[in-house]
Amino acid sequence: MPFCTDRDCTAESCDCGFFTDEGSQLRRLVDGDRGVLDPEEIAFIILEPVQGEGGYRIPSQSFGDEIAALADEYDITLMADEIQSGLSRTGKRWGADHYSFEPDVIAAAKALRVGATISTDEIFPDQKSRLSSTWGAGDILAALQGALTIDAIEEHDLRVNARTRGEQFLDRLAGLAADFEAITDVRGLGLMLAVEFDTKADRDAVQKAALQRGLLTLGCGHSVLRLLPPLDVTEREVHLSCDLLADSLADVFGAS
Ligand SMILES: Cc1ncc(COP(=O)(O)O)c(C=O)c1O
Structure with missing residues (x-):
């Protein structure tokens, strides 16, 4: 999907390519008549709330509202890659906190010193070892650094x-x-x-x-x-x- 590149864009004024005359490109994709995807078969929508490598692109509220509406309407799991935008970098805990969509899963790393997958109870796998990171160098020391980093962010405002x-x-x-x-x-x-x-x-x-x-x-x-x-x-x-x-x-x- 094209990512919104205009922070002020609305469905009416959009020229970033996400919104079309008949809604959004994402909506069109899952539309019963014209779409090519059955929403039942979509495992998840994944996005960076603010794009990092893509060029520090800050999407509009309308873009966020459309993601929220589609995830809600079709009951699609929403994943936020907060590896660059998370952990208070944007002035809120998560980049997603600037928008109306509510991620079911968040990926965090970098400033946290360790990779972390955060999710709601309904999504998180019950089985042990479904998520692991032996090859990713995650360890108890890195986890502790992460926990202390979160404490320092809170403690020092x-x-x-x-x-x-x-x-x-x-x-x-x-x-x-x-x-x-x-x-x-x-x-x-x-x-x-x-x-x-x-x-x-x-x-x-x-x-x-x-x-x-x-x-x-x-x-x-x-x-x-x-x-x-x-x-x-x-x-x-x-x-x-x-x-x-x-x-x-x-x-x-x-x-x-
Ligand atoms: C936004 C974002 N997501 C994910 C990753 C991590 O990707 P990978 O673990 O595939 O190197 C990075 C790394 O720079 C990143 O910037």
Whole structure:
């Protein structure tokens, strides 16, 4: 399915390809008359509430509402891949918490230090060893690190910090977007932040310049630079990193 790429899109205004004149592409797929899939035979819908590698794409509320409506109408299990968007990165515990759909299963990892499959009682297998991870290096120490990470997030109010510092970041990034034409979009939810460039070459050049100045960033999507500060990032660190990014942009495109 095409993923919603326009955070403000509605069924009427959509030009991201998910919504059609007669509903959504997903609805069409399971439609009794025109669809090609029998909803009874669908094992699950899986999605990233906010796309990571795909380009830090934040879908619209309408997209989320349609997923919720379809999962509910046809009783389809909903799985959320929260491996990048989860664990408070977006300012809420799960990326899905920004939307109306309610996942039955959540996959978490990365910041948790260990891979975890979380699900409702009805879905979780009764049999022992149906879920295991001997080849994935999951172990008791990693599990403990995960548990302590969750404790630290709660104890230090890091979701609040992610939201506050995320807004500070976005403010600065909007200023940079106004100064540099090569930036076509800046977006973010909490501390899942992205700067999109005209071309991949521009993105790569800025990423390299930033690294030379000591600012570590990552690419994603086609021409997107992602910024993933730690959840306990401070106001000063946000300033410093935005200054470094501004200098890197000036290195590549000339002073604004
Ligand atoms: C959103 C997301 N899901 C899942 C994974 C893990 O994939 P795998 O275990 O297949 O490497 C990653 C890894 O980067 C990811 O970013």
